Amino acid sequence: MWNKARSSAPLLIIITLLSLILEGCSLLGIRTTDEARYTVEKKVGNIEIRRYEPVMIVETYVNEPNFRDATDQSFRRLFDYISGANVSANDISMTAPVIAEPQEEKGKIVAMTSPVIASPSKTENERQGWILKFVLPDKFTINNSPQPTDPLVCLREVPEKRVAAISYSGLWSESNYQKHVNQLSDWLNSNNYSSISLASYAGYDPPWALPFLRRNEILIDVLP
Structure with missing residues (x-):
């Protein structure tokens, strides 16, 4: 013994x-987790124009305008899904980033690929809620992704798309979020890019990562 x-x-x-x-x-x-795949078409300072490959996401909507309150509720749902709360009872590894998309209409989920012209996302007092999204590993498709057991969680296939991104460090704050949404939107307008989505927040690090080393991004879909 x-x-x-x-x-x-x-x-x-x-x-x-x-x-x-x-x-x-x-x-x-x-960072040790995989990331959604993309190629960089253009880079100016901390702003990039990217071409993302098709990807599967799992997402959930929370009717709560405050970012922290919304993500506290939605993260648990999605974490449960990748931890086995699916019909196959499979654990699924995480892929970066975790994406939060603001919603302007109560209870409505708007596809990221919808061809609508979108202004910069609303302030906390004007928005209705958030959709939180986890990116699934490359091996998953619409045909082999385990179905969620929670009716508030759904799977969606996102086709190839062109995305503008601005990167910054630090912890989440409404002012920091709005500051970089405005910077990216102004840059897109001055460089003749047409936005076709609301601005989403993308986080790449766990909560314990040092603030000045954290990678945060604002993502806006643009016309191909």
Whole structure:
């Protein structure tokens, strides 16, 4: 018994060290999760025009205008889905980023690919709620993605699209969000790009990552 315990000790030490290394990487802004695939067509400072490949997402809507309150409710639903709350009872690895999209009409989910001209997203007092989205790994399609068991969670296939992105660091705040929405919208207007979606917030880091090393983005779909 003692020898068996001693022989398993190195393995436990290795597992513990790997866990600490991965947590340390996240803390220091070194990301270990996969990301949605895209190519950069143009880059100017912290702004990029990207071409995203088709992707599967799982999403849920919360009728709550405050970002933190909405994401607290919706994150648990989506995390439960990737943790086995699906008809196959499968665990699904996370893929960055986690995307939050504001909604202007109560209870209405607007597809990200809808061909409508959208102004910058509304302020907290004007918006109705948020849709939170997790990107699924590349191997999943509309045909093989496990169906959610929660009726408030749904799957959607997003086709290839062109997206404008502005990156910044720091923690979430309404003022920081609006500041970068306005900066990206102004840049698009001055460079003759046509926006076709509301501005979404994309986060790439866990809550414990250091603020100045965090990667946040504002994403706006633009005409191809």
